[in-house]
Amino acid sequence: MGAEILDSFPAGGPRGSWPAEQKAAELRKAGQPVEVVMDLESDRFLVVAGRR
Template identity: 60%
Template sequence: MTTALPAQRTVLERFPAGHPRGSWPADEYAAAQRTQGIDAHVVMDLASDQFLVVANATPQ
């Protein structure tokens, strides 16, 4: 049986969940990173109450 390792992620930026615009700043930042070729997306970190913009780490 083969098991896969969890993907390694790098946090590029953090945005407070209480921002008046919600996740929009994080979404805009992630979109800007994607235009530069970085596979970035937004996830919610419930423990810290923040939106995180993360990118999958490239395998070496």
């Protein structure tokens, strides 16, 4: 992948819970460009440093 992974969360969280998106929103609010991507091999959502 080559991107810096800042955090990761299991894909099987409770219905209506989006912890990766919540973490990304916190980081964006602090001025850090990030995005959430799905890693199919590990079945996890990754919060990665944004690509410019």
